[in-house]
Amino acid sequence: MKLMLVICDGMADRPSKELNGMTPLEAAEVPNMDKLAKLGQSGLMDVIAPGIVPGSDTAHLALLGFDPRKVYTGRGPFEAAGTGVEVRKGDVAFRCNFATVDENMNVLDRRASRISEGTDQLAQAINGMKIEDIEIIFKEGVDHRAVLVLRGPGLHPDITEVDPHESGKVLESKPNVPEAEKTARILNEFTKRSYDLLKLHPVNIDRQSPLRQPANIVLARGSGSPPNVPSFTEYHNGLNGAAVVGISLVRGLCSLSGLDLIDVPGATGSIDTDINAKVEAAIEALDTYDFVLLHFKAPDLFGHDGDAKGKTQYIQKIDLALEKILHVKNTIICITADHSTPCSVMDHTADPVPVLVYGPGLRHDSIECFNESDAMSGGLGHIKGHELLQMMAGLAGRNPKFGA
């Protein structure tokens, strides 16, 4: 049997006033998820551990079976890998924003009016320069996002941030440990130079209105060395795998774990993604791969925006597209979330997520609907995120016998 893991990012939630005390998943009409819940087993999952608030990166590491407390080294390397920039041993990688500052280095807009055009030209102006003996590798991502990789001797990721995260002056990075002194110095110089190179850049010349502010500085954050992620295939007894996922962070994480990335036209990692195309690509990938991860980012975005009704409707859209999955043969199907993003909190929380697992010929419980409340009394009980894939592989008969 093969394995398909459908992750609806941030889908799990808390009771919402706008939804008469239901969660978006409880309020949504999800006949296809319900059907899989009815045919299979449900439960609740602490993605990392009770009370631990998962990031998207640590959560996905856990869902791939790894212990994030052992392999996580910061978000930067995953973003870099997801943007197609190689991260080597000894490198320090960052995720970055193009931002807007005034001449006194006060941040006016952390996202430069969410600039979406011309960032490739801005990146070209920065990429390839050297600061001391350190090579600067810089590449634009989606919208205002970009990645930075520092390459050269004597680097260490344990430094403080330059991004003030709110309005205020750009900060000076400082080393948290003596070995990181050079890295902090290089990052400060990089930040200054990015301003010098971008402030009069042609792309910024006609970006001078409040709605189109100039992308005149790069703010880097999330410094990290290459993560200690084991090979997915070796870790999971020879399973090969692929991922259908739009957002760069999860793409990078899957790629660094050794999953193949399947590019789907129309997949954006956002609300406007082509849900049907992604579902079809994931089903098709089952012909080639033992394991397929299918990821939808949008529920998390609605959670961060506090839009419970929008989240409900989007979950219904996903459910509609998942109808095709009901016809997949000989496959263990799991639907879950990487964490809760309650609309009432507008950020990730530690609330456990509902999970359903279905496979032909496997046991089923008495749960008939897929949501947070029904999952509480499901047959899977409470599981941990890092146990999920191992459990699916076991049910699929893909794990060797331990002992004789």
Add this chain to the structure above:
Amino acid sequence: MKLMLVICDGMADRPSKELNGMTPLEAAEVPNMDKLAKLGQSGLMDVIAPGIVPGSDTAHLALLGFDPRKVYTGRGPFEAAGTGVEVRKGDVAFRCNFATVDENMNVLDRRASRISEGTDQLAQAINGMKIEDIEIIFKEGVDHRAVLVLRGPGLHPDITEVDPHESGKVLESKPNVPEAEKTARILNEFTKRSYDLLKLHPVNIDRQSPLRQPANIVLARGSGSPPNVPSFTEYHNGLNGAAVVGISLVRGLCSLSGLDLIDVPGATGSIDTDINAKVEAAIEALDTYDFVLLHFKAPDLFGHDGDAKGKTQYIQKIDLALEKILHVKNTIICITADHSTPCSVMDHTADPVPVLVYGPGLRHDSIECFNESDAMSGGLGHIKGHELLQMMAGLAGRNPKFGA
């Protein structure tokens, strides 16, 4: 949000014949606990691990989030701290009973008729003496209880007990490891000298009746070095905390963990305590502290006495006082026990304890009553004691995101 943890010591139980097969908590009318169960989520908790019979000390360490298998070093240091005696590195601390022996060192009453007056004078006769190069620090506690701290070079806590725990002769302490030879010798000499100093003490002169036996010896037990308890605030991401608790063991444990102790007039750590005053003090403490522990000792005492009906009635008294907690705003409330003390066993057992967690805006399950049976199918499932506070802090939004 803030956190309140209500611990009803030994409240969890087994079915009782006297209560028509119900547990005391099942038999009790507890409308306030039921209301919180209905609004929140219930579950069962293995305070340490399945099958491990918790002591009050190890249980409370777990409930504060620590792993007792790593930080526990014996009960003595907690009792000493709870009685207001400092325990320093290198010290060995004991909890003690004033007891009654005959001239052949046969124990007639391990609690000297539960002596409650004059123990300060008895303690004065003992405190401050020296045995070899070891300083003897001795202080009376509540009723027949006292604490002993040995201070000086070459001490080690790993010795056998002098207290026979049943009637019989006072035992000779022996070292379990060679390094503890001196400590065993000092303790044996201390025991002998306590008899010499107390047998003709004025306080004992008029204690010669079967109902008022003389407190003519000190029996020390629970030897331990200072525990390796981490700082509560550092361990829990900056949460500050306070405890409303009467009995010295739990007071000492809370104090050594860095919780502030709140003294409540009328709080005795026993059956005659002022329950209402404690509840009010705990609620008031939420103005100042992020975390408040509220502890009631009496259910455990009824369990040890095998008094199922008395236990039932006392649980009802606690419930009545907890009505005020229903009006507390913006707080995660947890009600649980530190272990089971079944009336049929008259001692602690490893049976898991029921636990309920309620917080405004959080999910709720379908459980409507708080007790051992209903908790079995609650939405929290089965949790571990050391996960509880972490989980509460996560639900309260007090834990940082792990990752990004």
